[in-house]
Amino acid sequence: MKRSGHLPMPNLAYQDPIFMESLPARPLRILAEYIDPINRLRRAGVGDTIVMFGSARIQPRDRAIAQLKKVRHAAHGRRTGEWRTKIGAAKSIVGMSRYYEEARELSRRITSWAMTLGAQPKRFVICSGGGPGIMEAANRGAVEAGGSSIGLSIQLPHEQRPNPYVSPELNFCFHYFFMRKLWFAQMAKALIVFPGGFGTMDELWEVLTLMQTRKISSHHLILIYGRKYWDKVIDWKHMVRTGTISLQEHKMLQFADTVDEAFDHVRSQMEKRHLAFDADQHR
Numbered sequence: 001m002k003r004s005g006h007l008p009m010p011n012l013a014y015q016d017p018i019f020m021e022s023l024p025a026r027p028l029r030i031l032a033e034y035i036d037p038i039n040r041l042r043r044a045g046v047g048d049t050i051v052m053f054g055s056a057r058i059q060p061r062d063r064a065i066a067q068l069k070k071v072r073h074a075a076h077g078r079r080t081g082e083w084r085t086k087i088g089a090a091k092s093i094v095g096m097s098r099y100y101e102e103a104r105e106l107s108r109r110i111t112s113w114a115m116t117l118g119a120q121p122k123r124f125v126i127c128s129g130g131g132p133g134i135m136e137a138a139n140r141g142a143v144e145a146g147g148s149s150i151g152l153s154i155q156l157p158h159e160q161r162p163n164p165y166v167s168p169e170l171n172f173c174f175h176y177f178f179m180r181k182l183w184f185a186q187m188a189k190a191l192i193v194f195p196g197g198f199g200t201m202d203e204l205w206e207v208l209t210l211m212q213t214r215k216i217s218s219h220h221l222i223l224i225y226g227r228k229y230w231d232k233v234i235d236w237k238h239m240v241r242t243g244t245i246s247l248q249e250h251k252m253l254q255f256a257d258t259v260d261e262a263f264d265h266v267r268s269q270m271e272k273r274h275l276a277f278d279a280d281q282h283r
Contacts, residue, residue, distance in 0.1 A: 033179040037172055041150075041187070044169055047121030048274075049150060049187045050110055050266065052103060053203050054134025054194030054225075055096075056160075060104075064090075064097040099194050099226060100137045106192070106225075106259045107141025107149075110266055115147050117275070124189060124270060125150060129180075130162045130171065134194045139165035152180050181206055189274050190221035190266055195229040211252055219273040223265055224255050 013019055020028065059067070068090040075083040107126050114124040126142040128135035130151025142149035143165045151166030153173045162171050174180040184191075185207055193204050210216045224230050236253065239245045256262035 030176060030179060033174055033176055034182070037183050040169065040172075044148065044167075045119060045121045046125050046148075046150070046170070046187065047123050048125070048189050049127040050114075050124045050190045050192065051127045051184050051188045052107060052134065052138035052192045052194065053129070053196060053200045054099065054103060054137075055196040055200060056129075056131045056133035056135060057197075058096050058100050058133045058137075058195070059093055060100045060137070061094070061097040064094040068094050096195065099229075100134065102225070102259050103134050103137035103192075103194050104141040104144070106262050107138045108145045109141075109259065109263050111142040111145035111147035111149070113263075113267060115145065122148065123275075124266075125170075127152065127184070127188065128166075129153065129199075130166055130173075131160050132163055134196065136163035136165060139163055152183055154180055185210060185216055188220065189270060190223065192223045192225055192262065192266070193230075194225045208252065212249055218252070221266065221269040221273075222253050223262060224253055225257070225262055227255055227257055230255075 010016075014028070019025055068087075071083075071086050071090040075087055110124060111126055114122070117123045125148055126138050127150040128138040130139075130153035135151070139149045139151060140163070148167040148170060149165065150170040151162050151172065153160065153162045153171070154177060155173055155175045162173070172183070174183075181203065184203060188207075191204070191207050193200060204222075207216070207220070208222065211218055211220060211222070236250060240247055240250050254265055256265055
């Protein structure tokens, strides 16, 4: 039976949302999460990055103090174990808020220094996971210094919006964790690890493994911030004593407990291992 008229023009495959969300199109989605950041980072003139990791649950000091006051007010006249626990948890959040403020100040100082190195390309741009907590502190410090910063957010089942301090042109969202991790490592010259949980440790081990296996340069700085926290979470020296890592591998780690100490580590390592090397390469 002959049909009259013409069939409607079908969508181009890459304009068909059903196809693009399908399993066969997964390689295209992965490739997009690699190519889009390349283009946008180049347009923004980003030469390399300093990545700051840490817990999304650590709050700024003013917010943590306000929450403690709220809990104490609610607990007034109640002396049950439940309320003592709530007050104790709120006090702990206030104590941990020092890391938010120190990450913010460290980011501000790194950005202020990096901006003196010129903008063609921009060197040592602060990069975070784009979310709240230490990530927000890192982006916030960069903004306060008048610089740009990168946010590499991840699409999660529960909503996590990018913090408001990420530079809009450098605000990325990934579906695939492994592509997000690639971009953390791809341009980084230093990784600064503030107290955190599973996600922070996952990202730390990923970079350490890449360095251990020489998939990325041994010149990268791995700076663990906050011995008081990390020494209770991970017994680094025990790993050396039991032979699960070598002493040389342990030396990949550097440690800092203050903003001054951390900034000195970053600046000296970047000047020695990257700026001086770059200058030699262009002579």
